Amino acid sequence: MSGLLALLDDVAGIAKVAAASVDDVVGQAVKASSKAAGAVIDDAAVTPKYVHGFSADREIPIVWKIAKGSLFNKLVILLPLALILQAFAPWAIPPLLMLGGAYLCFEGAEKVWHVVNPADHHAEDVYKEKLKDAHLEEAKVKGAIKTDFILSAEIMTITLSALPEDLPFWMNAGALGVAGVLITVAVYGAVGLIVKADDAGLHMCANGRLRMTRWLGQAIVKGMPTFMKLLVIVGTAAMIWVGGSIIVHGLHEMGVHGPYDFIHDISVSVAGAVSQNLAGAVEWIVTAGLDGVVGLALGFVLIPVSHYVLTPVMGLFRSEKAAQGEH
Template sequence: MPSGLLALLDDIGALVKVSAASLDDVPTQVAKTTGKVSGIVIDDTAVTPKYVVGLDPARELAIIFQIAKKSLINKVIFLAPAALLLGFFAPWAIQPILMLGGAYLCFEGYEKVHSMFSSHEEAHDKSAAVEITTPEELEKERIKSAVRTDIILSSEIIAIAYSQVADQPLISQIVVLFCVAVFITAAVYGFVGLIVKADDFGVHLAKETHSPQVRNLGRGIVKFMPHFLKILGYVGTAAMLWVGFEIITHGIPFLHHLVENLEHSLASVPPLAWLAKALACAIGGVILGFVIEKIVRLVRKLFSKK
């Protein structure tokens, strides 16, 4: 009996050592995963500020907090466990799900590009806003819409994070997914909070109680923020197309080899290689998004006729 107990304790000690060794690599895995999902993070950061446009400035941070809270709950309670279960019972499903999410990102990215050259989307948004009669209803609708968009992006983040640690011990997978969920949610919505309150900060600096230099800085911030938000929207759209199509290429060897060969041909100039790859993926994302949009429109017509 004593020898059996000692053997059990030895096994537990060995398991603890293995777990500790795997946890030592968690910061590296989190950093690596964060780099992989940077395009999605940029897009998430770029699209969120629009959900507080036109609402009471005093409610902006509260609304962002509500969206962030729901985003974190979705990642930690639903998406991360779902990824772990799929990885255990149906690992073959991870790549198709990633590709499906990538196709959705391309579709959404193309819709944004199309809306830049068309006033139809803007008219639709205005007509939708007219239907909501109270600020409370508008706020609730904006939060629901933001959470719906965030679920797609969060699913991609968690799926990519899991794909980076699929060969690691279970404890390492759980810790990395949890850390990625918390870190990215805090980073995205913390930065969004700074963005939406930057103009208020500029107004505060522009008050007569401050020195002329400080007032000029405040006015500059107020004038710059609309341009910054517009630029951020363009960057987010480009990132959505680039990341979406790159995810697709990982599941199609022919496309993956084409993109990798393009990058390797310019390897002597790393910034140019990265830019060429990102541009090629963004163009591919626009083309794929265009095709998907036509298919979706055709399906909608067929069902509307029925």
């Protein structure tokens, strides 16, 4: 009997240690993921545009599909890759992030180009009309998950870099996994609320007992189209800003300090011209704006490269692959 009690006591001790370790993992995950708050906001701003134009009954299923893809990106692909790179090839992280940043710059700049060049935008609308319902939904989900992969890579990298260097491997992995889940739930929970706000407004208009409730519901319904357009603008700006920031910081880490130092010097100089209470905010705003200028310029450079070089090359590759499949 005493042996059994001793065994149970040992099991209880192990359970306490495990519980403490779990608390440490969750604590480290929350603390580290807070460092990636900027990228999380970008992710939340970018995603709603992918459900724009679909019927109300398809909005939540589309968000759910994207959320599942995001979890797969973070937990199945990026988490092991981040740990492997951190252990064996930390030098490869900046160039890989820069590749993702360049893609964000390209996608954001392409959206801007469609605004200033309506002919191209009209051609894209015709293409979307041809795709129709299920095919368009599938294309939108794939595009959202592809963009999410870049943002998730940035989020996971920032989170990993914010973790203490002396953490054991399993705690690094656990904290990254918990952070990935928490961030995904927060982002796509918020997106779900945003895309269903108009339905909630209609319900309030139709069923509200108080005049204030009905008025608020009407305001939500009238305001959501403008709010969704604003989110698309914010999402596009976020892609350009984040992409430019990744490029500037990546070059800095690889020894090319010119762009980073130039932006830093201007930001500090402008911040020095305002009161000390506003200096930090002004420095951040100027830095973000200049990062965005870099991102937009790079994106505009990449548009013809993509259209006249990468797309034809990929088309030839697909044609050769299809020909080989027929044989």
